[in-house]
Amino acid sequence: MTLHPLTPQDAQQRIARGTRLIDVRERDEHLRERIAGARCVPASALPQQLDTEGDDIIFHCRSGARTQAHAAALAASTAGKAYVLEGGLDAWKKAGLAVERTPGAPLEIMRQVQMTAGGLVLLGVMLGYFVSPGFLALSGFVGAGLFFAGASGWCGMARLLALMPWNRMPRAGSSASDRMAV
Template sequence: MTKILNPLTPDEAARRLAEGRAVMIDIREADEFARRRARGARSRPLSSLDAGGLNLEGGRPDALEVIFTCRSGMRTGANGARLAAACEGPAHVLEGGLDAWDRAGLPVETDAKAPLEMMRQVQIVAGLLVLTGVILGLAVSPWFLGVAGFVGAGLTFAGVTGFCGMARLLALAPWNRPARA
């Protein structure tokens, strides 16, 4: 029998957390979690879940209920069976994710100094490159339309292969490197 994730409203999830019955696991990537998260949530990125399982550090997975969350609830919903299989005890999904948690007025921690999530950085740079290529293509020379084509080809390649060269380049930017002590 396959385990499923039971949906919980933000208020019900908060009650279970306050009672000490549950732990909240945020499955977003580390850069997303660093910028904004539910207070008390633990980061276990979906991309590393298979490699390390669900290590709760300080609480046995079978002794606690697990409430999985992401930003909107889409990622947890799409990976429900995989997430439920990662824990021994009852598993839940936060309906509406972090966005619903925030709308319910529940505590959210924000670090405005953390860099924008890598995917948003890629979207901004790709959008600006396409826009610049189209404007220059119309105003200066049609050859600049090649910039838009190149970016489109790169995004298609990233979607098909899972490798995003632009994200790799942006990761080297000074604002994405850890501060030196």
């Protein structure tokens, strides 16, 4: 099976006729901004078979790249016809179509990781230059952690940041479709 591409306008028409929309981004991304009625099923946690009762499905992510990267698994996860929103959420917004946002939602975890890691590397370099060369080990440690995260797909810093108070927003606050069982 493959994913059949749809323009944002075609997708909007199909959604209005009852085609289901599934957002394959992570929950924190979905919480910040989403297409109304989209159900969040992260590609990282995609089940073998979605409970779609044979319905047609439109999959989307932010730009379309993540959806294309998981196209085979997504197409195989539904008994109905599977579509992809060309250009993802970015194309949807560019077409002038409405999105829902959660005011005050935290930045996506990966952006938080990038900011934290960059800050720690910068701090390690500055302390190594101005205080003691031993502080350069902090930059090396962060770099090794980022390399491990890229190689293994597991990021300890992301897990730690996800536990921070500013990231503890209720999942159910984004949309009723998020509360549906997979």
